[in-house]
Amino acid sequence: MTSRLGYDAQLAPVLGSTFQPTGFPDVGAATFTRFERGEPVDALLVESVQSMANRLEATAWDAATDEPVAEVAGLPHVRVVRAGTAEFLTSSRLEAHRLASPFVHTAALDGRPMFDVIRERLGLAADTPLNRRAMAAAVAALDPFCLLHGVFFAQKGWLGQPKFERAVSGVIEAHHVRRAVSGGRKSDRVRHQLDAGAEGGGTAEGYGSVPFHRTEWTAKKIVASFVVDVELLRSYGLPRPATELLQTLALWEIRTLLDGALRLRTACDLEVVGDIEPRWNGVELPKRDYLTELLAALLPDCREVFGGGAPLTVHWSGKPGKSGRKA
Numbered sequence: 001m002t003s004r005l006g007y008d009a010q011l012a013p014v015l016g017s018t019f020q021p022t023g024f025p026d027v028g029a030a031t032f033t034r035f036e037r038g039e040p041v042d043a044l045l046v047e048s049v050q051s052m053a054n055r056l057e058a059t060a061w062d063a064a065t066d067e068p069v070a071e072v073a074g075l076p077h078v079r080v081v082r083a084g085t086a087e088f089l090t091s092s093r094l095e096a097h098r099l100a101s102p103f104v105h106t107a108a109l110d111g112r113p114m115f116d117v118i119r120e121r122l123g124l125a126a127d128t129p130l131n132r133r134a135m136a137a138a139v140a141a142l143d144p145f146c147l148l149h150g151v152f153f154a155q156k157g158w159l160g161q162p163k164f165e166r167a168v169s170g171v172i173e174a175h176h177v178r179r180a181v182s183g184g185r186k187s188d189r190v191r192h193q194l195d196a197g198a199e200g201g202g203t204a205e206g207y208g209s210v211p212f213h214r215t216e217w218t219a220k221k222i223v224a225s226f227v228v229d230v231e232l233l234r235s236y237g238l239p240r241p242a243t244e245l246l247q248t249l250a251l252w253e254i255r256t257l258l259d260g261a262l263r264l265r266t267a268c269d270l271e272v273v274g275d276i277e278p279r280w281n282g283v284e285l286p287k288r289d290y291l292t293e294l295l296a297a298l299l300p301d302c303r304e305v306f307g308g309g310a311p312l313t314v315h316w317s318g319k320p321g322k323s324g325r326k327a
Helices: 049-058 114-122 132-142 145-149 230-235 240-259 288-302
Strands: 004-013 028-036 039-047 078-082 088-091 168-186 210-229 262-265 268-272 312-316
Touching: 004 230, 004 240, 028 168, 039 049, 039 210, 049 145, 049 168, 049 240, 114 132, 132 145, 145 240, 168 240, 210 230, 210 240, 230 240, 240 288
Parallel strands: 078 312
Antiparallel strands: 004 210, 004 268, 028 039, 039 168, 078 088, 168 210, 262 268
16 A cells, blocks of 8 residues: 655756756745765755645635635635735734634634634644544644644744644755856946935935846756645545545646646746656556546545535734624
8 A cells, every 4th residue: 555655857947058046035945955866966955845735725715805716716725814804814824824824723713713613613622642643634624734734833823833744745956057147237327326315315225327236046957846644645544535635736736737837936936857757656646637536536435524615704904803794
């Protein structure tokens, strides 16, 4: 029985040979040394695991309508609206901490704080062991994407502070990298010279001609790698159709991401070159149409597990202890 599924996809820049990796505050590009056959190789983190989790999850959300895409419309999520106006704000699919986001747990459901609703549904109580299977079932009924991409209920009032790890992970690395250093000049058609006493502002306000430099990168190889922890999904003890649906959803996200436009940043537009290679067991990544059909076939047998599939709308006011509908 397969415990993990893994895939590697070779990527290349769409335009030219250079690309812009992710950057981190006070660090910049994340360079590291990789060892190939015992020899050191200069390498670079193009896209981090945490960023890839967001990009995978985004494949199932339609930003134009602020709704899930049609393929996953039958799966529940928490929809956050502004108290008093019902204006859409965010959802458990968009928030970095998903169900543990403050926009979710400080909101209210029918006048009750979602913090208490989640605590009760997870069965959290003092001097009581965490029931991981029961908690997984409760999370699945609120937003099953949390079982794929992880959620950490870290607030003190959530007794035991349960955590669900990512079941699907991805990363993009570049190997045998070199810097591509370039520069330019922001020119000003009107204000050619900045004097100390000039009225109307200077470079701080955007006037003047300003030179700049930039660093992009080239690489012998860029590879996107993905792993689906099938054994972790099985450990939740959900009915078999629900477990199979989550596994299928993870593969659907990977395939949809790789089949789509991989424009990660303005100067980081990548495309898949060659075949997507399985890492273990020779299990190939199915085509998107097949995975879409399988999701549709599995969903009817999972509606009870997923709480009927309807979104849960909560009302957020931004006032601690007073979230919810206005009287």
